Amino acid sequence: MEITVCAGSVPEIWVEQMARCEWRAGPFLARALREGRFEALYGPGARVLLLTEGEELISYCTYAAQDEIPDPALTPWAGFVHTDPAHRGRRRAGLLLQRAYALAKAEGHQWLYLSTEEIGLYEKYGFTFWQVMRDRHGSETRVYRMAIRHRDDSGILGKLVSGTVDRPLGSRHPRHPDMVYPLNYGYVDGVIAGDGAEQDVYLFGADGPLERFSGRVTGVYHRLNDCEDKWIVSVDGRVPGREEVLERIAFQEQYFMGELVMADRPDPDAL
Secondary structure, X not given: OEEEEEEOOOOHHHHHHHHXXXXXXXXXXXXXXXXXOHHHHHOOOOXXXXXXXXXXXXXXXXXXXXXXXXOOOOOOEEEEEEEOHHXXXXXXXXXXXXXHHHHHHHOOOOEEEEEEOOOOOHHHHOOEEEEEEEOOOOOEEEEEEEEOOOOOOOOOOOOEEEEEEEEOOOOEOOOOOOOEOOOEEEEEEEEEOOOOOEEEEEEEOOOOOOOEEEXXXXXXXXXXXXXXXEEEEEOOOOOOOHHHHHHHHHHHHOOOOEEEEEOOEEOOOOO
């Protein structure tokens, strides 16, 4: 799968699939794009985020300064969130909302807003119901928002830590036996995380299962829709690359929204 951020024009292959969408907002968005009215409706710099595989449009959403709520003080917005029915239930839209969050953070915003009639859906992606408002047509809609976290991880990155491995490489998750750990996973002794338990770590640099570890924190993976973060720890002195980290931890983190911070730099794509 591939994520593409389109500013301005969107290739017709994707617009055509939006136009055939069973959801009425899909054809509306397709018409706005074809007629060149998208930015006029949703603000300069409005973008369309696409999740595709081959020639199939799996999911899409927009990231824009404006939405259906006529209040310029509320910005930016994630809108037109849609996933093809054949791909639902696998948090595909979360990958795009994660990217929208990264765009909002890079622009220095404090909140990312979303307007919807759904109840209990966007909470899974880290949004919180804020209030009922009226859209530009006078209809009531539920407005959700997600706080943009601007954290300083300088006190964590580079820190020497030690602890216990409770899920060694090759072991299975205690509650989800289909999940096999491709790397050692444990916790830092004496450091309490946001969930009230000791700080979890993904361990890089060991070819076999471990019982104990000592190493240096080279990254922090912030879960955006959970109360805890995961530290990336090197036990052999090598600093793993960003793509390597994301690939190795995806077996578990694919079920969460998150951003990876390494070398004091936030991931610009938050993937």
